[in-house]
Amino acid sequence: MATPSDTLDKVGAGLDALDVPVEAHRPPIWRRFLKTGVPPIIAFALLLGVWQALWASAILPEFQLPAPVNVWNELVRSISTGEAFEVLWTSLHRAVFGFVAAVLIATPLGLLVAKVRVVRAAIGSLLTGLQSLPSVAWVPAAILWFGVTPSTIYFVVLMGSVPSIANGLVAGIDQIPPLLPRVGRALGAGRLASARHILLPAALPGYLAGLKQGWAFSWRSLMAAEIIATSPQLGVGLGQYLHNGSSLNDINMVIAAIFLILLVGIGIELLLFRPLERAVLRARGLTGAL
Amino acid sequence: MTATLETTVLSTVDTAVELAGVRKVFGHGSSAVVALDGVDLKVRPGEFVCLLGASGCGKSTLLNIVAGLDGATSGELQLNTSRPAVMFQEPALMPWLTAARNVELALRFAGVGRLARKRRALELLELVRLGDVADKRPHELSGGMRQRVALARALASTTVSADGAPALLLMDEPFAALDAITRDVLQSELLRVWETTNTAIIFVTHDVREAVRLGQRVVLLSSRPGRVVREWDVTSSSDTVLDEINTHLREVISGHAV
Numbered sequence: 001m002a003t004p005s006d007t008l009d010k011v012g013a014g015l016d017a018l019d020v021p022v023e024a025h026r027p028p029i030w031r032r033f034l035k036t037g038v039p040p041i042i043a044f045a046l047l048l049g050v051w052q053a054l055w056a057s058a059i060l061p062e063f064q065l066p067a068p069v070n071v072w073n074e075l076v077r078s079i080s081t082g083e084a085f086e087v088l089w090t091s092l093h094r095a096v097f098g099f100v101a102a103v104l105i106a107t108p109l110g111l112l113v114a115k116v117r118v119v120r121a122a123i124g125s126l127l128t129g130l131q132s133l134p135s136v137a138w139v140p141a142a143i144l145w146f147g148v149t150p151s152t153i154y155f156v157v158l159m160g161s162v163p164s165i166a167n168g169l170v171a172g173i174d175q176i177p178p179l180l181p182r183v184g185r186a187l188g189a190g191r192l193a194s195a196r197h198i199l200l201p202a203a204l205p206g207y208l209a210g211l212k213q214g215w216a217f218s219w220r221s222l223m224a225a226e227i228i229a230t231s232p233q234l235g236v237g238l239g240q241y242l243h244n245g246s247s248l249n250d251i252n253m254v255i256a257a258i259f260l261i262l263l264v265g266i267g268i269e270l271l272l273f274r275p276l277e278r279a280v281l282r283a284r285g286l287t288g289a290l
Numbered sequence: 291m292t293a294t295l296e297t298t299v300l301s302t303v304d305t306a307v308e309l310a311g312v313r314k315v316f317g318h319g320s321s322a323v324v325a326l327d328g329v330d331l332k333v334r335p336g337e338f339v340c341l342l343g344a345s346g347c348g349k350s351t352l353l354n355i356v357a358g359l360d361g362a363t364s365g366e367l368q369l370n371t372s373r374p375a376v377m378f379q380e381p382a383l384m385p386w387l388t389a390a391r392n393v394e395l396a397l398r399f400a401g402v403g404r405l406a407r408k409r410r411a412l413e414l415l416e417l418v419r420l421g422d423v424a425d426k427r428p429h430e431l432s433g434g435m436r437q438r439v440a441l442a443r444a445l446a447s448t449t450v451s452a453d454g455a456p457a458l459l460l461m462d463e464p465f466a467a468l469d470a471i472t473r474d475v476l477q478s479e480l481l482r483v484w485e486t487t488n489t490a491i492i493f494v495t496h497d498v499r500e501a502v503r504l505g506q507r508v509v510l511l512s513s514r515p516g517r518v519v520r521e522w523d524v525t526s527s528s529d530t531v532l533d534e535i536n537t538h539l540r541e542v543i544s545g546h547a548v
C-alpha cells in the first residue's frame with residue numbers, strides 16, 4: 001500500500017514530467033532564409049527599379065540623378081583600385097576606436113548616474129539633453145580647440161556616443177525589478193559583487209540597446225566630422241570621399257559614398273548587434289519580438 | 291540523498307533566533323504606522339515555526355528584520371545561526387542564469403571555489419529533485435520548479451558557514467502564488483528537505499491549514515500593530531487545533547471591522 005507521501009511524490013514527478021519544456025522545433029535553413037532574407041532583397045530590387053525608371057524618364061538632369069549602372073561602375077572602379085578599402089579602413093578604424101573609448105567612458109559614468117543620487121541630480125538631465133544635441137554642432141568648437149587633427153574627429157565621436165551609451169545603461173538599471181538586488185543582499189552580496197553579478201547582467205538588455213544606439217551615433221558623428229573637417233594630414237575617410245565627390249560635381253561618387261556608409265551601418269547591425277541582442281534576449285526567454 | 295548533505299553540527303545553544311520586544315515604526319509623527327509592537331519570539335535550532343496572521347500584521351516586516359534586510363526601531367534580535375536564507379513569494383531567480391548557476395550565485399557570494407560550487411549546487415538541486423533541469427533557464431521551468439530552485443538557492447546560502455552554526459531559513463509565503471496541487475507537492479517537498487537538513491525554518495503564511503501541516507509550532511500575530519497573540523504546539527496536529535486557530539484568526543480580523 002502506498003503511503004500518502006509516496007502518492008505525493010508520484011504527483012510531483014507527474015507534474016515535473018508535464019512541466020518539462022518542449023524543445024522548440026527550428027524550421028530548416030532555406031525556409032528561414034525565405035522568411036527573413038527574401039523580403040529585403042525584393043525591396044532593394046524594387047527600389048533599383050524605381051530609380052532606373054526615374055532616370056530613364058529623364059525628369060532630372062544627369063548630374064543630379066545618375067544612372068544606377070554608372071554608380072555601380074564607380075563602386076567597381078573604387079574597389080578595383082583599392083581606394084574603397086583604404087577609405088573604409090580609415091573610417092572604420094576611427095569609428096571602432098572611438099566607440100570602444102566611448103564604452104569605456106560611458107559605462108562607469110552610467111553606473112554612477114544610475115546608483116549615486118547626487119550624481120544623477122547633478123548631471124542626469126544634462127546627459128539626456130546632450131543626446132538631443134547633434135554632435136556635429138561640436139565640430140566648429142573642436143576645430144578651434146584641437147585644429148584639424150584626429151583629436152577633433154575623436155572628440156566629436158565621443159560627444160555623440162557617450163550620452164547614448166550612458167543613458168542606455170541608466171535606463172537598463174532603472175528597469176531592474178527591485179526584488180533582484182534584494183535577493184542579492186539576502187544572499188550576502190556586497191556593493192561591488194551586487195553590481196557585477198546582479199545589476200550589470202540585469203541591465204544588459206537596456207545597456208545593449210544603448211550600445212547599439214551609441215554605435216549609430218558614433219558612426220554618423222564620424223561622417224559629419226569627416227565631411228566638415230577635411231585636411232590632407234587626416235587621410236581620406238568615407239566622409240572626405242563623399243566631400244571630394246561633391247567638390248568634383250561627381251554625383252556617381254557621391255551616391256557611391258552614401259551606399260558605402262549605409263553598407264557599414266547595416267553590416268555592423270547585422271553581423272554584430274543583431275546576433276548579440278538575439279542571444280541576450282533568447283537567454284532570458286524574451287523571444288516575443290524575434 | 292541524505293548522506294551527501296553536511297547537516298549542521300548540533301549546537302549547544304538552544305535558541306537559534308531570539309526576538310525580545312521588537313518594535314518597528316514606519317514613518318514619523320502623526321503619520322507613523324506601528325507595524326510591530328513588542329514581539330517576543332524564540333526559535334530553537336532545527337525548529338519549524340509558522341507565523342500566522344492576516345494582512346497588515348507585520349509578518350513580512352518581522353521576517354525582513356530577522357533577515358537583516360530591515361532594521362528594528364527598538365528591541366533586540368539575537369541570531370545564533372549562520373547567515374539566514376530568505377525565500378520570497380516570487381522565486382526571484384536571475385533570468386539570465388541557469389538553474390544551477392542561480393544556486394551557485396549564493397555560494398559565489400560566500401567565496402566558495404568554482405569546483406566546490408558546482409558540486410554543491412548540483413547536490414542541492416538533486417535534493418529538490420531538479421538535477422535533470424540544472425542547465426535550464428528560469429523561463430523554461432514551471433512556477434513550482436522555479437520555487438524549488440529558489441529553495442535550493444536559499445539552502446545554499448544558509449548552509450555555507452564553516453563554523454557549524456545552525457542554519458536558518460526564512461520563508462515569506464513562498465507557495466502562495468502556486469496552484470493547489472503544486473502547493474501540496476511543494477509542502478511535502480519542504481518537509482522532506484527540512485527533515486534532511488535540520489534547518490530552522492520561520493515560515494510566514496496566512497493559510498491556517500498550511501501552517502498546521504508544516505509547522506511544529508504556530509504563532510498567531512495580531513494586525514496593526516503586530517503582536518504575538520497566542521502560540522500552539524501542532525506536532526500532533528488535529529482538527530480541533532485547526533478549528534481553534536481558525537476561530538482566533540477570525541477574532542483578530544473581525545476586531546478591525548469598523
